[in-house]
Amino acid sequence: MGRVTERRRVIRIRDGAVSERPDTLVAEEPLEIRLNGKPLAITMRTPGDDFALAAGFLVSEGVLGAADELRNIAYCAGATADGSNTYNVVDVSTAPGVALPDITLERNVYTTSSCGLCGKASLDAVRTTARWAIDDDPGGLGAPPVRLTPELLARLPDRLRAAQRVFDRTGGLHAAALFTEDGEPIDVREDVGRHNAVDKLVGRALQDGRLPLSRTVLMVSGRASFELAQKAVMAGIPVLAAVSAPSSLAVDLAAETGLTLVGFLRGASMNVYAGEHRLALRTAAART
Secondary structure, three states, rough: OOOOOOEEEEEEOOOEEEEEEEEEEEOOOEEEEEEEEEEEEEEEEEOOHHHHHHHHHHHHHHOOOOHHHHEEEOOOOOOOOOOOOOOOOOEEEOOOOOOOOOOOOOHHHHHHHEOOEOOOOOHHOOOOOOOOOOOOOOOOOOOOOEEEOHHHHHHHHHHHHHHOHHHHOOOOOEEEEEEOOOOOOEEEEEEEOHHHHHHHHHHHHOOOOOOOOEEEEEEEEOOOOOOHHHHHHOOOOOOEEEEEEEHHHHHHHHHOOOHHHHHHHOOOOOEEEOOOEEEOOOOOOOOO
């Protein structure tokens, strides 16, 4: 829809020289997600992949887990007083028999592009029960454990950065990428919020019938918050890697669920906070 970026006037100062020019900025607009016609959440996002975003959000909330549980997603016409379509409201229709959350004022979720979800009543409400345990052999066919080398992980940030098409024009977007255990890219999504970028990845996988995302690696720009770790767990992703730091709660969740969590992934350097059994290390880790 041509709404991913917008142009704005900017005064540019370089070495004392002042000039006026247009600048390309990443767009940020609210998206209201309705569930079977009832308002559920509002998120600030970059327009685009809105249906995947809504589907992925519902995966992370424990509402959806399979493609056949999703009946339809549509933009809501008449979302404004004058009846026009803003393309900022989507309604997700679920299949019969899908258990729905209790949609109350306390339960309604407001998310921001910077911090993710806000306004849930308690930490217990934030923790969502995953449908699948993180399992390297979900089919029970005797598949070997996922084993990643540090060298393979070290290549992922550059591959993620190379795929950030809108970032090159704006410098203002986060990205999330899904890789195979061999480091081959599966999908890349961008958004002003890193949690939205992950939801777009997971939502597309749901629509394509690819959940759980076993034997994959999720690479995110920025830090690894509890929310991103939870989204990985809810999608069955065994490895989460980030270029910056994780939070303490993200590390706790990773340790509880068996998620491999890697932070400060920059060049050949990285910190492994949980799930080190999936890393093929040449030397024993030093313990202090």
